[in-house]
Amino acid sequence: MSGVGKLRGSYAKSEERRREILEAALEVFAVSGFRSGSIRDVAERVGMSEAGLLYHFPTKNVLLTAVLDERDEIARRIVPNGEDGLATVLGLVTLAEYNMTIPGVVELFCVLSAEATAADHPAHDYFVQRYEAVRSLTGRAFGLLAERGLLRQGIDPEAASRNVIALMDGLQVQWLLDRNSVDMPEEIRQFIRGVLTVDI
Amino acid sequence: MSGVGKLRGSYAKSEERRREILEAALEVFAVSGFRSGSIRDVAERVGMSEAGLLYHFPTKNVLLTAVLDERDEIARRIVPNGEDGLATVLGLVTLAEYNMTIPGVVELFCVLSAEATAADHPAHDYFVQRYEAVRSLTGRAFGLLAERGLLRQGIDPEAASRNVIALMDGLQVQWLLDRNSVDMPEEIRQFIRGVLTVDI
Numbered sequence: 001m002s003g004v005g006k007l008r009g010s011y012a013k014s015e016e017r018r019r020e021i022l023e024a025a026l027e028v029f030a031v032s033g034f035r036s037g038s039i040r041d042v043a044e045r046v047g048m049s050e051a052g053l054l055y056h057f058p059t060k061n062v063l064l065t066a067v068l069d070e071r072d073e074i075a076r077r078i079v080p081n082g083e084d085g086l087a088t089v090l091g092l093v094t095l096a097e098y099n100m101t102i103p104g105v106v107e108l109f110c111v112l113s114a115e116a117t118a119a120d121h122p123a124h125d126y127f128v129q130r131y132e133a134v135r136s137l138t139g140r141a142f143g144l145l146a147e148r149g150l151l152r153q154g155i156d157p158e159a160a161s162r163n164v165i166a167l168m169d170g171l172q173v174q175w176l177l178d179r180n181s182v183d184m185p186e187e188i189r190q191f192i193r194g195v196l197t198v199d200i
Numbered sequence: 201m202s203g204v205g206k207l208r209g210s211y212a213k214s215e216e217r218r219r220e221i222l223e224a225a226l227e228v229f230a231v232s233g234f235r236s237g238s239i240r241d242v243a244e245r246v247g248m249s250e251a252g253l254l255y256h257f258p259t260k261n262v263l264l265t266a267v268l269d270e271r272d273e274i275a276r277r278i279v280p281n282g283e284d285g286l287a288t289v290l291g292l293v294t295l296a297e298y299n300m301t302i303p304g305v306v307e308l309f310c311v312l313s314a315e316a317t318a319a320d321h322p323a324h325d326y327f328v329q330r331y332e333a334v335r336s337l338t339g340r341a342f343g344l345l346a347e348r349g350l351l352r353q354g355i356d357p358e359a360a361s362r363n364v365i366a367l368m369d370g371l372q373v374q375w376l377l378d379r380n381s382v383d384m385p386e387e388i389r390q391f392i393r394g395v396l397t398v399d400i
Contacts, residue, residue, distance in 0.1 A: 033318060110314035117307055117376035118233060128377050135374075135381070159390060162374065162382050169373055170366025174335075176317035177328050181335070182362050190359060194394065 018056050020046050022070045025063055030102035034064055034111075037104065064108060065123065071105055072130070074098070081137055085144030088137065089192050090200060092164060096185040099172070106172050113169070135161050145196065155195045167191055218256050220246050222270045225263055230302035234264055234311075237304065264308060265323065271305055272330070274298070281337055285344030288337065289392050290400060292364060296385040299372070306372050313369070335361050345396065355395045367391055 024045040028037040039060055043053040057063040079091030099106050116123040142157035171184045193200055224245040228237040239260055243253040257263040278298055279291030299306050316323040342357035371384045393400055
């Protein structure tokens, strides 16, 4: 029993370490960009050696993918998947606000999602499934709003879902190219306002 | 005089050759993708040696950038920049139809525009200016429609312009990941229909 307890303790400690590294990586890549931000910078921030960090994340690519997972996890907390469709779609506005604080990670997402459109890319399946999941989440939210009569006549919940996701992705490119060119949260709020019968 | 005539003739011939190469490159990269499609494939298609092609386009990157310019040129023919705002915005639907025939070039565009968001990327200024130009073109079209009372009340022409471009870009990623996930021309038509007071 004590052996199992020890293993559990060691597992929990390793998990905690992983989490610390991921949070540091998110900060480093968010500010320095994912190309310039180095494994060494991340290791320094958590007070580890590079070798110690590589034990948890053997390559920079593995770490970058884990950072995107971590960002997805944060996004899931920001965009609630409940029975209140309005809270879900308004969560997208809050998510755009959050994204403005992590430009390097948004850049990573844009580049990796574009590269992963190639069928033989290692992250291809991940992105296909991610988009399916995100479309399903927002589609369900717009569907719930339609049931409550809050979606404008003639607006298809699935189409609204595909479009608001495309809009968020496309605005990110314009914003990354020129931070003054678009106000992402406001544009998304306007889009959502345009498909609802209630003011938000 | 004959010397100048000869130079002109040689220049014209070189321009014609460049154009042939670009058209072949567009076809090769559109079908094979821009990573797998090789300089050799393009050279073979125009019946040239690789060395001959490299005289006109010294590296694959130079050729890829020229292919994007060529695509922009085709886009300018598809999306008229005239006084009829409706023709311009409907041109975007036709452009999405055309894009469906050149998936490899769309992929190239998505990856390069995302990579070029980094301020030190060689194509950064090109993409900043390209988006400014595209936003200005569609913004003017929506403005002309507003003047004729064809834009729905409360819709800002500039915002509609930013949004339709973002929508096109974002839909391309979803479409490249899964060709059955979105009907790009139809989604764009629906978006435009949503902001106009006339049916299209």
